[in-house]
Amino acid sequence: MAIVNLQNVTYKYPLTDSPALQNINLQVDEGEFVAIIGPNGAGKSTLCYTLAGFVPHFFKGELTGTVEVAGNESSQSTLHEWVLNVGLAFQNPFNQISGAKYTVFEELAFGLENIGVPRDEMRARVEGALELTGISDLADRSPYSLSGGQQQRVALASILVMQPKVLVLDEPTSQMDPIGTREVFGVIRKMAGQGMTVILVEHKVEWIAQFADRVIALKDGQILLDGSPPEVLTSPILEGSGFGISRYTSVARRAQELGLWKKDRLPVTLDEAVEGFSLALTLRHSLWSQRGALPSPTGGGEQPS
Amino acid sequence: MNIEIRDLHFTYPAGVQALHGISLNIASGEQVAIIGQNGAGKTTLVKHLNGLLPPTRGQVLVGDWDTTKHSVAKLAARVGYVFQNPDEQLFSKNVGVEVAFGPRNLGFTGEQVHSLVKDALAMTELSDKTETNPYDLSPTWRKMVALASVIAMDTPIVIFDEPTTGQDVMNITRIAHVIKALRERGKTVMTITHDIDFCAENFERVIAMAQGKVLLDGKTNHVLGQDEILATTYVEPPQLTRLGKRLGFKDVVRNQEEFLAALKK
Numbered sequence: 001m002a003i004v005n006l007q008n009v010t011y012k013y014p015l016t017d018s019p020a021l022q023n024i025n026l027q028v029d030e031g032e033f034v035a036i037i038g039p040n041g042a043g044k045s046t047l048c049y050t051l052a053g054f055v056p057h058f059f060k061g062e063l064t065g066t067v068e069v070a071g072n073e074s075s076q077s078t079l080h081e082w083v084l085n086v087g088l089a090f091q092n093p094f095n096q097i098s099g100a101k102y103t104v105f106e107e108l109a110f111g112l113e114n115i116g117v118p119r120d121e122m123r124a125r126v127e128g129a130l131e132l133t134g135i136s137d138l139a140d141r142s143p144y145s146l147s148g149g150q151q152q153r154v155a156l157a158s159i160l161v162m163q164p165k166v167l168v169l170d171e172p173t174s175q176m177d178p179i180g181t182r183e184v185f186g187v188i189r190k191m192a193g194q195g196m197t198v199i200l201v202e203h204k205v206e207w208i209a210q211f212a213d214r215v216i217a218l219k220d221g222q223i224l225l226d227g228s229p230p231e232v233l234t235s236p237i238l239e240g241s242g243f244g245i246s247r248y249t250s251v252a253r254r255a256q257e258l259g260l261w262k263k264d265r266l267p268v269t270l271d272e273a274v275e276g277f278s279l280a281l282t283l284r285h286s287l288w289s290q291r292g293a294l295p296s297p298t299g300g301g302e303q304p305s
Numbered sequence: 306m307n308i309e310i311r312d313l314h315f316t317y318p319a320g321v322q323a324l325h326g327i328s329l330n331i332a333s334g335e336q337v338a339i340i341g342q343n344g345a346g347k348t349t350l351v352k353h354l355n356g357l358l359p360p361t362r363g364q365v366l367v368g369d370w371d372t373t374k375h376s377v378a379k380l381a382a383r384v385g386y387v388f389q390n391p392d393e394q395l396f397s398k399n400v401g402v403e404v405a406f407g408p409r410n411l412g413f414t415g416e417q418v419h420s421l422v423k424d425a426l427a428m429t430e431l432s433d434k435t436e437t438n439p440y441d442l443s444p445t446w447r448k449m450v451a452l453a454s455v456i457a458m459d460t461p462i463v464i465f466d467e468p469t470t471g472q473d474v475m476n477i478t479r480i481a482h483v484i485k486a487l488r489e490r491g492k493t494v495m496t497i498t499h500d501i502d503f504c505a506e507n508f509e510r511v512i513a514m515a516q517g518k519v520l521l522d523g524k525t526n527h528v529l530g531q532d533e534i535l536a537t538t539y540v541e542p543p544q545l546t547r548l549g550k551r552l553g554f555k556d557v558v559r560n561q562e563e564f565l566a567a568l569k570k
Contacts (some may be wrong), residue, residue: 091471147343149344171471175389177540178538178540255565278552
């Protein structure tokens with residue numbers, strides 16, 4: 001069942017001439033993990049703000065169409081009601097940290113205090129969120145003394161602790177090292193597995209391909225493509241229009257032009273690329289064998305592990 | 306202008322030991338990427354080059370200058386530093402004034418400032434945005450303003466801290482062009498990055514750091530091929546390097562050209 005339902009949503013920021021979002025129609029099912037890709041200026045962050053109720057409640061401007069989450073309509077709800085259903089982790093964690101708390105532990109409790117969660121439950125939930133995001137060791141540090149990647153974990157934890165039905169994440173790993181990124185994607189996937197709906201803006205295509213259920217390509221405020229990760233991420237429509245494309249897809253497309261990629265579909269992940277290129281190498285190997293030539297020792301039929 | 310770092314140690318006032326004996330030589334005109342996990346000491350290291358941090362022990366030489374013997378203002382003529390977050394360094398009412406601020410403070414003449422600004426704006430594709438307030442620009446273009454305002458200072462050494470963070474493909478390509486243009490002018494460039502594919506495609510030398518030490522330092526293919534050592538500092542080799550390895554390629558490959566060449570062998 002769709003928990004998020006956007007119908008004909010068009011939005012213009014105050015004092016601007018052109019809309020940041022144009023006629024967006026989007027339904028997301030409960031527990032679905034949807035990734036949003038697009039060049040800078042496509043409207044990705046605006047879409048996050050719209051889902052989180054910041055548009056129109058905070059940014060004002062002109063919103064038409066309907067934004068529904070869990071059966072409530074945003075224009076008919078207060079922000080206070082809205083935050084119980086939707087949590088947003090900002091693109092820049094520095095803008096999200098309250099500035100009112102001295103430690104990471106207190107920072108995570110801030111949202112819970114504001115919605116009146118009992119003290120014991122608050123402690124348990126904060127400890128759970130710290131552990132889930134791998135920052136238990138930072139509990140007593142000041143949020144401002146942390147590195148960018150650590151602050152992003154705090155930003156994510158302070159939203160997870162609220163246990164929203166819909167989790168909206170705007171480039172949550174942009175300042176993280178690759179292994180930190182993998183861990184965070186693992187956490188997000190796990191939350192989706194437990195029924196939390198996840199909407200994630202992300203440039204890191206390789207991770208989206210591995211973890212997301214569905215990908216939406218946004219450009220100039222409009223939905224350009226909406227489908228499964230392989231379908232969307234290998235679409236030729238993304239070429240040359242500022243979308244991130246996995247190196248595996250680009251190199252296979254070049255190889256295809258050179259006759260070195262034999263499969264119909266282009267790869268998005270490492271495993272798909274290994275499989276496809278191994279096939280091409282094996283085919284060539286057998287061709288050589290037929291001709292009676294020796295295959296190159298490196299180009300032989302190395303199987304994917 | 307050479308950079309020489311001799312047995313550099315640094316401990317933050319709160320007691321965190323961030324650097325444990327770093328020794329490096331970077332020759333004039335070299336372009337180096339610094340990689341490694343969050344908290345490895347990458348930013349702490351580069352902040353020693355323009356004197357923002359003084360060594361607890363050891364020595365940092367920028368050309369013939371010991372960084373502890375010259376003020377940050379003086380060092381600014383030798384080392385330009387582009388912050389990770391552009392919002393931490395932009396403050397002027399329009400892009401032209403912002404970009405002119407640096408060279409004006411370094412004592413260039415009006416004419417020189419004009420030409421440096423024009424050149425930096427052209428390199429960063431901002432020539433049509435001179436009159437715009439930086440905060441009316443998208444974060445992507447603000448990043449380019451931050452780059453331009455440092456490039457206009459015409460320092461022999463330029464440092465970029467995470468230039469590609471949060472940038473889309475088009476802007477990452479623009480930033481790669483800027484780095485290439487600086488290479489052609491003989492500038493020394495040091496870039497901290499988590500974007501390992503960007504690192505592989507744009508740098509000839511890579512330094513991997515972990516826990517305040519240099520873990521690996523050498524030619525890009527050599528460093529990025531050491532996947533087991535890189536894993537200890539939370540770095541995975543670039544996508545095509547990993548693919549080449551899985552396919553059993555003999556040589557380490559780091560970009561499309563090298564990958565396709567190895568595939569054809």
